[in-house]
Amino acid sequence: xxxxxxxxxxxxxxxxxxxxxxxxxxxxAETQSRVWAVIEELGYRPNAMARNLRSNRTHTxxxxxxxxxxxxxxxxxxxGAQDAAWQQNYLLLVVNTGGDQAVKQAAVDTLLERRVDGIxxxxxxHRAVFPPPQVREVPTVLLDCYVEDRSLPxxxxxxxxxxxxxxxxxxxxxxxxxxxxxxxxxxxxxxGRQTGYRQALAEFGIAFDETLVTxxxxxxxxxxxxxxxxxxxxxxxxxxxxFNDRMAMGAYRYAHENNLRIPxxxxxxGFDNQELIAPYLEPPLTTMALPHYAMGQxxxxxxxxxxxxxxxxxxxxPVQQLCVCPLIERSSI
Amino acid sequence: xxxxxxxxxxxxxxxxxxxxxxxxxxxxAETQSRVWAVIEELGYRPNAMARNLRSNRTHTxxxxxxxxxxxxxxxxxxxGAQDAAWQQNYLLLVVNTGGDQAVKQAAVDTLLERRVDGIxxxxxxHRAVFPPPQVREVPTVLLDCYVEDRSLPxxxxxxxxxxxxxxxxxxxxxxxxxxxxxxxxxxxxxxGRQTGYRQALAEFGIAFDETLVTxxxxxxxxxxxxxxxxxxxxxxxxxxxxFNDRMAMGAYRYAHENNLRIPxxxxxxGFDNQELIAPYLEPPLTTMALPHYAMGQxxxxxxxxxxxxxxxxxxxxPVQQLCVCPLIERSSI
DNA sequence: CTATTCTACTAATACGATTTACTAATTGCT
DNA sequence: AGCAATTAGTAAATCGTATTAGTAGAATAG
Numbered sequence: 091x092x093x094x095x096x097x098x099x100x101x102x103x104x105x106x107x108x109x110x111x112x113x114x115x116x117x118x119a120e121t122q123s124r125v126w127a128v129i130e131e132l133g134y135r136p137n138a139m140a141r142n143l144r145s146n147r148t149h150t151x152x153x154x155x156x157x158x159x160x161x162x163x164x165x166x167x168x169x170g171a172q173d174a175a176w177q178q179n180y181l182l183l184v185v186n187t188g189g190d191q192a193v194k195q196a197a198v199d200t201l202l203e204r205r206v207d208g209i210x211x212x213x214x215x216h217r218a219v220f221p222p223p224q225v226r227e228v229p230t231v232l233l234d235c236y237v238e239d240r241s242l243p244x245x246x247x248x249x250x251x252x253x254x255x256x257x258x259x260x261x262x263x264x265x266x267x268x269x270x271x272x273x274x275x276x277x278x279x280x281x282g283r284q285t286g287y288r289q290a291l292a293e294f295g296i297a298f299d300e301t302l303v304t305x306x307x308x309x310x311x312x313x314x315x316x317x318x319x320x321x322x323x324x325x326x327x328x329x330x331x332x333f334n335d336r337m338a339m340g341a342y343r344y345a346h347e348n349n350l351r352i353p354x355x356x357x358x359x360g361f362d363n364q365e366l367i368a369p370y371l372e373p374p375l376t377t378m379a380l381p382h383y384a385m386g387q388x389x390x391x392x393x394x395x396x397x398x399x400x401x402x403x404x405x406x407x408p409v410q411q412l413c414v415c416p417l418i419e420r421s422s423i
Numbered sequence: 424x425x426x427x428x429x430x431x432x433x434x435x436x437x438x439x440x441x442x443x444x445x446x447x448x449x450x451x452a453e454t455q456s457r458v459w460a461v462i463e464e465l466g467y468r469p470n471a472m473a474r475n476l477r478s479n480r481t482h483t484x485x486x487x488x489x490x491x492x493x494x495x496x497x498x499x500x501x502x503g504a505q506d507a508a509w510q511q512n513y514l515l516l517v518v519n520t521g522g523d524q525a526v527k528q529a530a531v532d533t534l535l536e537r538r539v540d541g542i543x544x545x546x547x548x549h550r551a552v553f554p555p556p557q558v559r560e561v562p563t564v565l566l567d568c569y570v571e572d573r574s575l576p577x578x579x580x581x582x583x584x585x586x587x588x589x590x591x592x593x594x595x596x597x598x599x600x601x602x603x604x605x606x607x608x609x610x611x612x613x614x615g616r617q618t619g620y621r622q623a624l625a626e627f628g629i630a631f632d633e634t635l636v637t638x639x640x641x642x643x644x645x646x647x648x649x650x651x652x653x654x655x656x657x658x659x660x661x662x663x664x665x666f667n668d669r670m671a672m673g674a675y676r677y678a679h680e681n682n683l684r685i686p687x688x689x690x691x692x693g694f695d696n697q698e699l700i701a702p703y704l705e706p707p708l709t710t711m712a713l714p715h716y717a718m719g720q721x722x723x724x725x726x727x728x729x730x731x732x733x734x735x736x737x738x739x740x741p742v743q744q745l746c747v748c749p750l751i752e753r754s755s756i
Numbered sequence: 757c758t759a760t761t762c763t764a765c766t767a768a769t770a771c772g773a774t775t776t777a778c779t780a781a782t783t784g785c786t
Numbered sequence: 787a788g789c790a791a792t793t794a795g796t797a798a799a800t801c802g803t804a805t806t807a808g809t810a811g812a813a814t815a816g
Contacts (some may be wrong), residue, residue: 135532137536139475165498168519169490205472251669370669
């Protein structure tokens with residue numbers, strides 16, 4: 091910067107002013123273009139560290155997650171966050187902890203040392219978390235997770251609505267007996283989707299039949315076993331809502347092996363819209379998409395809002411945002 | 424730091440010395456523990472920006488990629504890089520360009536402004552790239568990609584060996600007619616794997632039969648069509664090597680529909696070890712894994728080497744590292 | 757007993773920006 | 787013409803650390 095100043099015949103202060111487009115610095119256009127020309131000529135690149143040190147802003151967010159970056163499930167979370175951040179001239183410092191509590195702690199410490207302007211704390215699937223307390227030293231938003239006492243802002247999929255929409259789609263095709271192959275673990279997705287399922291049934295005046303829901307491991311074998319069990323019922327279902335696409339994959343297998351035609355004999359809707367599975371099943375699977383990209387975006391935008399106008403926050407309890415899961419229609423219902 | 428110094432009754436310099444475990448500073452153990460105690464007490468956290476500014480090292484690498492973070496294909500690349508970096512006290516600043524050249528340019532500029540110690544330039548799949556020339560201002564390694572003139576170090580999968588190993592696995596089971604459903608685009612993976620396939624055949628004294636290789640789109644329909652074509656041959660193959668698991672998925676479908684039992688009537692080996700597909704096909708698919716994690720690790724380690732001892736590099740042309748693809752044995756051969 | 761080395765520190769500077777407070781020259785207004 | 791306001795800048799302080807060059811006193815060597 092000193093060199094630029096010398097070469098342009100101005101002070102270093104002036105260079106800083108033109109570089110930052112300072113409004114009331116009264117630098118005439120002519121001088122400005124002279125400075126810019128020298129900047130170009132010397133290939134000057136401002137030093138972000140010095141700038142950050144002085145202005146006490148890094149334009150960087152920490153992105154902490156268990157294993158998000160790794161999995162085929164939630165890469166879009168990062169993508170959404172990154173895109174939104176990039177648009178506002180922010181960058182993401184990502185660290186995957188692998189679920190290790192000590193690493194989580196160390197990660198938060200490192201990020202705070204580096205003076206990130208905020209923290210995104212993400213998980214691979216929707217669940218409760220217990221982040222290290224230091225995250226509260228800086229604006230933080232939870233991504234695809236939440237704390238029990240809701241003392242931090244969070245964004246998660248609207249599981250209830252997801253279950254509702256999926257079931258409604260089946261009901262609208264005239265189905266009256268709809269099986270639900272749910273997850274074993276009582277995670278929010280499992281509980282929420284079943285709630286939505288019941289809401290939809292109620293809306294169509296159909297009584298909830300406990301025998302139509304079965305809990306299985308959340309993989310293809312689970313889906314296979316689930317459908318097997320449901321088809322053994324006195325009045326088997328004509329439609330099926332699976333907790334996820336992998337289970338739907340197993341259900342498909344059972345259907346094929348037992349000459350059940352999809353969607354004629356059995357309509358199927360999945361969940362997750364797994365890009366490697368759903369479109370390629372035979373027939374292509376109708377399923378609910380998780381709004382990973384949108385959640386990532388929302389998290390960054392909210393973080394920015396918290397930073398720009400913290401006063402908006404005053405008095406309100408931290409936002410707990412729900413993102414809707416869109417129905418992806420293919421050919422299985 | 425000043426506050427710590429005051430409270431501990433020493434100079435700021437001394438605090439800095441104990442903080443950094445400076446060897447020949449002759450700070451007696453007693454003073455050191457006094458300082459540490461105050462650090463603890465005040466909850467002092469060093470300011471990385473100031474430190475970086477002074478020492479001109481950020482302990483940060485830029486990770487630029489087209490869409491790596493996003494895809495279910497290569498998330499492990501990031502994971503490997505991140506783990507290796509974390510171990511050496513480095514963090515990753517990731518930016519996904521979405522393949523846009525202007526964004527790529529801007530990304531490099533931003534990272535250089537932030538004075539990253541090095542750049543990792545990654546792609547979703549093995550191919551040639553043309554990174555912005557400024558990456559050369561700082562140590563850079565190409566990840567899962569390379570430049571035509573080999574003027575930058577790179578690490579990519581050993582495609583030839585991969586094709587070779589896959590084919591050998593089939594040959595060792597006694598197969599003599601092995602079909603190859605390859606990709607349409609002449610990418611390194613397509614060319615390399617076919618080369619390996621031919622090498623393996625040659626080693627077993629089997630003549631290359633052009634009619635046994637077909638090029639198809641790299642998705643399940645492509646695999647389906649490919650197998651269909653091969654089975655129409657006068658002497659159809661008894662084994663099949665697919666360019667990837669998704670094509671193998673399509674081949675499976677054709678096999679099932681035509682009462683070809685796997686592996687009895689037809690042995691199949693895929694490529695990619697796609698975690699959502701390969702283990703869940705019926706029977707589980709034997710396939711080649713891409714060494715994404717290992718490549719990410721290697722890239723970071725090489726970057727560190729370039730930084731620590733740049734002199735090792737003198738005279739040598741940039742390393743072009745190949746990583747072997749391990750065979751993942753399941754039940755399809 | 758003096759000269760040297762060692763121990764345990766500290767003062768001051770530099771890293772590369774941003775920002776505040778100031779000034780000299782010009783312009784505007786009555 | 788005389789004073790205020792505006793224009794076009796600049797000097798200097800500051801952000802929080804690392805590091806160099808030193809220093810006062812104690813220990814050791816000759």
